[in-house]
Amino acid sequence: MTCELTLRDVRSVARIVNLAHRFNCRCTHVTANADATVTARFAFDGAAVALVRLRAQIDRIVAYEAPQ
Amino acid sequence: MNGAQAVLAALEREGVDTVFGYPGGAIMPLYDALFGHPVRHVLVRHEAAAAFAASGYARTSGRVGVCCATSGPGATNLVTGLLDAMMDSVPVVAITGQVRRELMGTDGFQEADVCAITQAVTKRNMLVSDVDSIAETLAEAFALARRGRPGPVLVDIPNDVLKAQTDVTAVPEKPPGRIGDGPRVSDAAVRDAVARIRSARRPVAIVGGGVRAGAVDLYRMFVAMLGLPHAATINALGAAASGDAAYLGMLGMHGLKAANKAVQRADVILALGMRFDDRVTGKPDRFAREATVIHADIDATEFNKIITANVALHGDLGETLRALVNELARGHVPRFDDWAAEARLLGGPLPSDRVADDVLSATDVLDRVFAALPGDAIVTTDVGQHQMWAAQRARPAHPRKYATSAGLGAMGFGFPAAVGAAYANPTVPVFAIVGDGGFQMCLPELATLRRYKIPVKIVLIDNQNLGMVRQWQELFFSERYSATNLADNPDFVAIARAYGIEAFAIDAPAGADDVIARFVAARGPALLHCACHPTENVWPMIPAGMTVDDLMEARA
Numbered sequence: 183m184t185c186e187l188t189l190r191d192v193r194s195v196a197r198i199v200n201l202a203h204r205f206n207c208r209c210t211h212v213t214a215n216a217d218a219t220v221t222a223r224f225a226f227d228g229a230a231v232a233l234v235r236l237r238a239q240i241d242r243i244v245a246y247e248a249p250q
Numbered sequence: 251m252n253g254a255q256a257v258l259a260a261l262e263r264e265g266v267d268t269v270f271g272y273p274g275g276a277i278m279p280l281y282d283a284l285f286g287h288p289v290r291h292v293l294v295r296h297e298a299a300a301a302f303a304a305s306g307y308a309r310t311s312g313r314v315g316v317c318c319a320t321s322g323p324g325a326t327n328l329v330t331g332l333l334d335a336m337m338d339s340v341p342v343v344a345i346t347g348q349v350r351r352e353l354m355g356t357d358g359f360q361e362a363d364v365c366a367i368t369q370a371v372t373k374r375n376m377l378v379s380d381v382d383s384i385a386e387t388l389a390e391a392f393a394l395a396r397r398g399r400p401g402p403v404l405v406d407i408p409n410d411v412l413k414a415q416t417d418v419t420a421v422p423e424k425p426p427g428r429i430g431d432g433p434r435v436s437d438a439a440v441r442d443a444v445a446r447i448r449s450a451r452r453p454v455a456i457v458g459g460g461v462r463a464g465a466v467d468l469y470r471m472f473v474a475m476l477g478l479p480h481a482a483t484i485n486a487l488g489a490a491a492s493g494d495a496a497y498l499g500m501l502g503m504h505g506l507k508a509a510n511k512a513v514q515r516a517d518v519i520l521a522l523g524m525r526f527d528d529r530v531t532g533k534p535d536r537f538a539r540e541a542t543v544i545h546a547d548i549d550a551t552e553f554n555k556i557i558t559a560n561v562a563l564h565g566d567l568g569e570t571l572r573a574l575v576n577e578l579a580r581g582h583v584p585r586f587d588d589w590a591a592e593a594r595l596l597g598g599p600l601p602s603d604r605v606a607d608d609v610l611s612a613t614d615v616l617d618r619v620f621a622a623l624p625g626d627a628i629v630t631t632d633v634g635q636h637q638m639w640a641a642q643r644a645r646p647a648h649p650r651k652y653a654t655s656a657g658l659g660a661m662g663f664g665f666p667a668a669v670g671a672a673y674a675n676p677t678v679p680v681f682a683i684v685g686d687g688g689f690q691m692c693l694p695e696l697a698t699l700r701r702y703k704i705p706v707k708i709v710l711i712d713n714q715n716l717g718m719v720r721q722w723q724e725l726f727f728s729e730r731y732s733a734t735n736l737a738d739n740p741d742f743v744a745i746a747r748a749y750g751i752e753a754f755a756i757d758a759p760a761g762a763d764d765v766i767a768r769f770v771a772a773r774g775p776a777l778l779h780c781a782c783h784p785t786e787n788v789w790p791m792i793p794a795g796m797t798v799d800d801l802m803e804a805r806a
C-alpha cells in the first residue's frame with residue numbers, strides 16, 4: 183500500500199510509522215518534505231486486513247490535525 | 251499579562267468554570283494565576299483523578315472537561331484518563347506544565363516528552379513554545395476536543411512560557427466549534443437506508459455513545475415512529491425513552507438476552523453512533539449474519555472497520571436521524587410493533603446467583619439502590635462486575651445521567667468521575683457505584699469530597715474479590731484464583747469516617763432498605779458499604795469471541 187499525504191504536523195509521520203509497526207506492517211518507504219505543510223509519501227507491506235486498519239488510522243490522524 | 255494569565259483568559263473565553271488538577275514545579279505559574287481567580291480549581295489527590303473528573307464533568311454535561319498537571323510524573327499520571335476519554339469520545343482538554351525551554355532535552359528534573367507519550371492517547375497535542383501563541387493554541391485545542399467525534403487534546407506549556415509576558419489574548423473570530431459539527435450525510439445514502447428499512451421484516455437499531463452528542467430526542471422520535479425494537483451499547487444507556495416497550499436493553503457480553511438474540515435474528519441492523527466493539531459483537535463473522543447493516547457515524551473510519559456497512563451514513567447522528575425521519579415521512583412509514591413484541595419475548599428475567607435469603611447479594615443490593623434513587627440522579631460506575639450488574643439494571647433518564655469507563659474499562663474511574671459530574675451538575679444527586687478493588691485505586695479522593703463538601707454518594711459493592719477477574723478464573727482458568735482475593739480488605743467504614751465522610755453499612759437483606767433510604771437522603775458526601783457474597787457471577791455472559799448461541803446463564 184502506498185499513500186501520499188499532506189500533513190500539517192511533521193510529527194504525524196513518526197506516528198504513522200509507529201502504527202505500521204504496531205499492526206505488523208513494514209514501512210518500506212518514507213519521505214517527507216516539511217515546509218508550511220508537510221508532504222509525506224509512504225509505502226507499507228503487510229497483511230491485507232492490517233493495511234486496511236492502518237489506512238483507517240491514518241485517515242483519522244489526518245482528520246484530527248486538519249485546521250479548525 | 252503573563253502566559254499563565256493568558257491561559258486562564260482563554261479558559262474563560264471557552265466558558266470553563268472548573269479545572270481539576272494538582273500543582274507542581276513546572277506548572278506553578280499557572281497555580282499562581284489561579285489563586286483567587288474566578289475559574290475554580292478543584293484539588294484532587296492524584297492526577298489520574300483529575301483526568302477522570304474532567305471526563306465525568308464532560309460526559310454528564312456535554313461541555314469540555316478540563317484538567318491540569320505539572321510536568322513529568324504529573325503529566326504521565328493523566329495518561330490513563332486521556333485514553334479513557336479517547337476511547338469513549340469525551341471532550342477533555344489537559345494542560346500540562348513542561349520544564350523550561352532551556353532544559354528540554356537535558357533530562358531535566360521532572361522532564362518528560364509528554365507530547366510523544368500522549369500522541370496515541372489524544373486526538374492531538376500541542377507544545378506551546380511561544381507565549382504569544384497561547385490564546386490561539388488553546389482556542390484550537392477546545393475546538394478540536396469538541397469537533398466531529400469529540401475527544402481529548404493536550405496542551406503542554408513550558409514553565410518559562412507560562413511566565414513570559416504577552417499582549418496577545420484575543421484570537422481571530424471563528425464560529426465556535428460545536429459537538430457534532432462535521433460532514434453532512436448524503437441524501438442518496440439516506441434514501442437507500444430508508445428503502446431498506448421499508449422492506450425490512452426484523453430490523454433492530456443499536457444505539458451507541460454517538461447519541462450523547464445531542465441526538466437523544468431525535469433518536470427517541472425515530473424509534474417511536476417505527477415501533478422499532480432497539481438495544482443500546484453501554485455508552486448509550488438512557489437513550490431510550492422511559493417506558494419504551496420496544497427497548498430491549500444493553501447489548502453485548504453481559505447484555506440482556508432479548509437484545510442479543512434480537513440482533514442476532516435481525517434482517518436489518520441500524521447501527522447508530524456505535525462502533526461494533528468486540529464486547530458488543532463477540533465474534534464479528536458470526537454477528538448478525540443475516541442482517542444488512544446501515545451504519546451511521548461521524549467518524550468515517552468506523553465504517554467497515556469490524557462489520558461491513560451496506561449503507562454508510564457519514565455525518566452528525568442528530569442530522570442523520572432528522573434526515574431519516576424526513577425521508578420516511580415522505581412515503582410509507584412501516585411499523586414493527588409485532589416484531590418488537592416478539593423480540594421482547596426472546597429474553598426473560600435477568601438470571602442471578604442469589605444464594606440464600608439471608609445472604610446479601612450484589613444484584614439484590616443494586617436492585618434496591620436503583621429503586622431508591624431519585625429520578626433525576628446521575629450514576630457513575632467503576633469497572634468490573636458491579637459495572638455490568640449496574641448497566642443491566644440502570645434506566646437512566648438520559649445518557650448524560652450515566653457515566654462509565656466503557657471502551658477502556660479503567661478501574662479507578664467511577665469515584666472521581668462522580669466528582670466531576672457533581673461540579674457539572676451542582677443541583678443533581680450523584681451516585682458512584684464502585685467495587686472494592688477499583689475504589690482502592692482512588693480512595694484518597696475522599697479527601698477531595700471532604701474539602702469541598704461535594705455531596706457525592708458512594709455505593710461500595712464489596713465482594714472481597716477482584717470479582718470480574720475472579721469470575722473469569724472460575725469459568726475459564728480452572729478455578730485457579732491467582733491474585734484476585736481481597737479478603738483482607740481494610741475497614742472501609744472506618745476509612746470513610748477518618749476522612750470525615752458519613753458512612754453506612756449493610757451486610758444482610760434484612761433492614762437493608764432502611765439503611766439505603768437513609769444513605770440516599772444523607773445531605774453531604776456519604777459511603778454505603780455493602781458486604782456482599784464473594785462469588786456471585788454476572789449473568790448472562792457471552793464468553794469473549796463467541797456469539798449469543800454460546801450465552802451462559804448460570805454456572806455449568
Ligand SMILES: Cc1ncc(C[n+]2csc(CCOP(=O)(O)OP(=O)(O)O)c2C)c(N)n1
Nearest residue numbers: 634635636659661685686687688716717718
Ligand atoms: C486499571 C485497571 N487495572 C486492571 C483492570 C482489570 N480488571 C477488570 S475488572 C477487575 C476487577 C475489579 O474488581 P472490583 O473493583 O472489586 O469490582 P468487581 O469486579 O468485584 O465488581 C480488574 C482487576 C482494569 N480494568 N483496570
